Amino acid sequence: MKNKLKVLRAEHDYTQDQLAKAVEVSRQTINAIEKGKFDPSLVLAIKLARLFKTDIEAIFIYEDQPS
Amino acid sequence: MMKNLKQHTLKLAGWTWSWVATLALATFGPKFIWDEHQVLTTLAIAVNLVNGVMMIIANRRYFNAMDELQRKIHTEALAITLGLSVIVGLSFSLLDQTNLISFNAEIGFLVGFIGITYMLALLINRKRYA
Incomplete structure (x- = not known):
């Protein structure tokens, strides 16, 4: 699953640490999501979408076939 | 959240050390401290068992804090x-x-x-x- 988390984080001027604290996870988790190594749970995806005042689909792009 | 995890890590470390210490006491105590006294040996094993249960509970809480x-x-x-x-x-x-x-x-x-x-x-x- 691809995501635009890094772009949104930069647009909102958050560091990884600040974003991690805002959604109550570790900085490593934010880093792993940004690198596409870890897909977040629905709860975390909703938290991120609410924080950036957008839809989940605007952050995460599901692909049927892994590229 | 991370502060919470740190607290649970410290608690787990505390119970782990306590369990290791009571295990050592129950293992070596009968021979070197209380000369095979059965009541003391039973008590030492019981204390170790309770410590083990507390360690498991601490580990579960640690997991849930992650x-x-x-x-x-x-x-x-x-x-x-x-x-x-x-x-x-x-x-x-x-x-x-x-x-x-x-x-x-x-x-x-x-x-x-x-x-x-x-x-x-x-x-x-x-x-x-x-």
Whole structure:
């Protein structure tokens, strides 16, 4: 699953640490999501979408076939 | 959240050390401290057992305090450790039963193997998601 988390984080001027604290996870988790190594749970995806005042689909792009 | 996890880590460390200390007391106490006194030995084993239960409860709370990635890393490490421990443990036991090794397959070896496997699996997994 691809995501635009890094772009949104930069647009909102958050560091990884600040974003991690805002959604109550570790900085490593934010880093792993940004690198596409870890897909977040629905709860975390909703938290991120609410924080950036957008839809989940605007952050995460599901692909049927892994590229 | 991270502060909460740190508190749970410290509590788990405390109960782990306490369990190790009471295990050592229950193991060596009868011979070196209280001269095989049965009541004291039973008491020492009971205290060790209670400490073990408290350690398990602390470990569960530690797990629940983790975030989802940390939990995934630990769960995968536990799965690898469980699988390897059963397979390697039984093979080791077979080596002993068939006298292919000159020493006894003690439970201590398995405990040591579990600890090392879990640590290695954790390190590899942490690196994978870094």
